[in-house]
Amino acid sequence: MTHEAAGQSTRIVVVGSGFAGFECARALTRRLAGTDARITMISPHDYMLYTPLLPEVAGGILDARFVTVPLSEALPNVELVKGRVDSVDLDSRTLHVTDCEQGVENVSWDRVVLTPGSVTRLFDIPGLAEHARGLKTPAEALFFRDQLLTQLELAERDTDPLVARARRTVVVVGASYAGTELTAQLRALADEAASRRGLDPKEVRFLLLDAADTVMPEVGEKLGRKVLEVLRSRGIDVRLETTLTELGPDHVTLDDGTVVPTRTVAWVTGVTAGPLIDTLGLPTEKGRLTVRPDLSVEGHPDVFAGGDAAAVPDLRNSGSITPPTAQHAVRQGRALARNVAASLGIGDAKPYTHRDMGLVVDLGPGFAVANPLNIQLSGFLAKVVTRAYHLYAMPNAANRWAVALAYLTDLLFPRPLVSIGLVTDEESRFAASEGVGAQT
């Protein structure tokens, strides 16, 4: 029996505290203020992660806490259940939740909003899950910062020049915006470390690989060419139409047979919907849950979904689905709130539609590219626009303040070269940090 039918308050459960779930819960508290509705959020974390700034956490500009928005502060009227939804019983309207100590709880709903986001897309490449790391979580971002600084320190005292060279080599696979931003930030961190040690920065080698024939297709050909130019001018060896065939603890093998000795490999080649979506037994498109234009699930009027986990029809681009970006996830979160409220008789439902506003991409010291509203910007002006945009988009005043101060600190002082070592090797692996194994 539902809460509505039993005469109890209506319960809306939001699964996931990413951009879509967070915005949905926030907008729902406003839309349903004054009603008896109870809003519950289930997430393994007590924060909303502002992922676009993870490369700057890896690069040592920002602290991980600055990019995690506390739910207790930002969503004071939402009940938080800290745990992971393992399965969804659509008939009995119940979610099965496991917490971090393996305690289990069943949570029932009148309306459920599924926003479990995405995880790194892995392939069946030998050694990938063990020896590469992704960039979807604070643990992974902190791993890269610590790993790079530790390897540079060890290289300095290594008596075997070949091992020292491997320690000073970083391989990033995936030259879309996330991988390119990560490469640029790690390059800047390595340059700072080299200059403090009197080492030629060229001694620290960076390879950026992509199976495609261009970098950052999201920003268009002209800005993409500019990015390529800047990356190469910083000594980054960009190899397009190239990927990995195998990884070991001290090397990777490229698909042209070249063996590159390295201890640091980032795998940032794209995402796939969170594993929960696969367990639902509902129709999917490209692995994402199929939803109608109003973000409800066909045949289940009490189930809604959005963000990276959902295949949302792109009404401005007939026949396609919206790309997995924060820009869409935020707006889909608000549309979810509107349409869930409408399903309870409050307001009117509307199909989701949004015109792409462009991207901002920070590429390290003094450089960024951005194409807001299709205006192509690069260099210092793009850098100002990019940083201003992140401060504007950060959904909590204390986080905004912390990030603004960190940007100011970055203008006045060199990057701190500190590997605090909070994340173990095990904790940063895909399985532990993102909950994913190999997918095909």
Ligand SMILES: Cc1cc2nc3c(=O)[nH]c(=O)nc-3n(C[C@H](O)[C@H](O)[C@H](O)COP(=O)(O)OP(=O)(O)OC[C@H]3O[C@@H](n4cnc5c(N)ncnc54)[C@H](O)[C@@H]3O)c2cc1C
């Ligand atoms: C490094 C990086 C940089 C990016 N930069 C940009 C950018 O500049 N601009 C842009 O538009 N987009 C950017 N993106 C993409 C953007 O982060 C995603 O599109 C966005 O996070 C999707 O939001 P979401 O709410 O759907 O999912 P997510 O943000 O992934 O959140 C999903 C939430 O669900 C939780 N969850 C997962 N499974 C379960 C479960 N079973 N039970 C309970 N909770 C669960 C997760 O823990 C998480 O809290 C970037 C992504 C990365 C990784």
